[in-house]
Amino acid sequence: MVAAHSSSQSSASSEWISCLDKRPAERSSEDVDIIFSWLKGLKAFEKFHPTLLYQICLYGYYENLEKGVTLFRQGDLGTSWYAVLAGSLDVKVSETANHQDAVVLCTLGIGTAFGESILDNTPRHATIVTREYSELLRIEQKDFKALWEKYRQYMAGHLVPPYGVMETTSSNDRIPEKEKVSSxxxxxxxxxxxxxxxxxxxxxxxxxxxxxxxxxxxxxxxxxxxxxxxxxxxxxxxxxxxxxxxxxxxxxxxxxxxxxxxxxxxxxxxxxxxxxxxxxxxxxxxxxxxxxxxxxxxxxxxxxxxxxxxxxxxxxxxxxxxxxxxxxxKQPGQRTVDDLEIIYEELLHIKALSRLSTTVKRELAGVLIFESHAKAGTVCK
The missing domain is CATH 1.10.10.10 (Winged helix-like DNA-binding domain superfamily/Winged helix DNA-binding domain)
Known part of the structure; x- marks a missing residue:
């Protein structure tokens, strides 16, 4: 379902938007926490792995566009990846260089992500125009590529083919078997x-x-x-x-x-x-x-x-x-947002980690693994 959001509705979330408006290097750990807390409650990101979502909080930008704004045109070289937070956008395609004869192929609603052609610098396959007032989260090409290289297994399920089909990629691109731990x-x-x-x-x-x-x-x-x-x-x-x-x-x-x-x-x-x-x-x-x-x-x-x-x-x-x-x-890829919050809260009480930043502690929450050894003197490899 596509929902329309007015400017007054978006103003209620001004705190996290102001955090997203800062350059990534200027965001404090508190800013990132505010963004994370807001985004994890949005339909657009409800299926994103918490580790990936936290990285998006570090690199994403907020954009709001009025009705009828062309985000990019078919044939353009892309510079950003987008996710729809509110509103909707029309996907238009043309068989000629004249964009006036473009027809609407489909409509992108809340929760849709698009623009992954920036991974291999291929031209945009369609023209994207806002159908109504819309709010987007944008990630620049260099940052999106860095996220893809590091978190490919988490991102593939949110991208369209060929990027989103893990079964057809090379064995190097697949999730390692050690992460597919049985229950x-x-x-x-x-x-x-x-x-x-x-x-x-x-x-x-x-x-x-x-x-x-x-x-x-x-x-x-x-x-x-x-x-x-x-x-x-x-x-x-x-x-x-x-x-x-x-x-x-x-x-x-x-x-x-x-x-x-x-x-x-x-x-x-x-x-x-x-x-x-x-x-x-x-x-x-x-x-x-x-x-x-x-x-x-x-x-x-x-x-x-x-x-x-x-x-x-x-x-x-x-x-x-x-x-x-x-x-x-659990393997890191199987942990929920609530799981990571519980681990993070526990890390706050560990004195040895007191000097670490909030960002680092949240990163640790996503990768820590529990081990127990029954015999004293066990050597871990």
Whole structure:
């Protein structure tokens, strides 16, 4: 859907626009943070990887154009790449050198990116004219080329062929296999690990209270003609936990608390393929892995309900670390904007990094990888 934006609407965002109006070398880390916070909420950039979006904040410029302005003509050599923030633009093509006979081929709406022909200096394939008042983000050719060389794997999905078709490029252009980590790597931490007595008890408390209060949450479920025995849904578990205690303030916090159980192996994804996620994914308590497990007695249910708040407090204390480990085990290209914000917030509390700028810390948030080694004296290569 293409939405029209008036000049008065754009004035509400004057702070981030004034930051974009500065030359890149003049932008402070605070300016970049303001731009990033605004852009990540716009439809035009909702699918951009956070690392790429942050780089765009460093190099982009803001432009607003009235209706009927020609951005460039068919046959021109390009100097910039563009993304549509608001408004719409007509794409016109002509079979002759006379642009007066150009016909409208299509309309570019919010979220459209165009102008990637600057990568190989080919002439513009069409004339672009604003259909209404429009707001654009522009990146100059030299900066766009630098971004392409460094972040090609993130950018390809937002460009038209031939730049956007990763499958047809040379093997050097493809995302390395080491970045295509299967989800098994994210949950393998629980394998062969003996859970602590506290976490074993915590899992039993949560399971028995669920069976007492909401037994429908643990049941057989079908998906793609396959039946999964006695399992729960991730989103339902998050909903339930938030309702149980005031010490859980957000869904990400609840995700971290459930992740503690997965790390300890007292709860697992039904196919051992995922860490805990706030999605329609199936998880199963360790007690339900066995068949014909007797239901908890009324006395057991009562005891568990009495222990529930203490259990929640325990998990709320160790959940953030589990959540952080889960995020850091993801490959950088798989991290969300929220993931990067959580890592960044953690980096702010590390004294050894206190002298680093905000920009550097945000860069670190995008590339840090978590490793753990069970044996002392392990040499990392």
């Amino acid at each position: 098994n790597a994210l949950c393998s931490v629980s394998k062969n690990k003996v859970p602590s007595e506290k976490i074993l008890r915590a899992a039993k408390v949560l399971r028995n209270v669920i069976l007492s209060q909401a037994p429908h949450m643990i049941r057989d479920r079908k998906y793609h003609l396959k039946t999964y025995k006695q399992c729960c849904v991730g989103t339902e578990l998050v909903d339930w936990m938030i309702q149980q205690t005031p010490c859980v303030h957000s869904r990400p916090q609840a995700v971290g608390m459930w992740q503690v159980l997965l790390e300890e192996g007292v709860m697992n994804h039904v196919d051992q393929e995922h860490s805990f996620q706030d999605k329609y994914l199936f998880y199963r308590f360790l007690d339900d892995e066995q068949e014909d497990v007797p239901p908890p007695t009324d006395e057991e249910k009562r005891e568990c309900e009495e222990e529930l708040q203490e259990t929640m407090l325990l998990l709320s204390q160790i959940g953030p670390d589990a959540h952080m480990r889960m995020i850091l085990r």
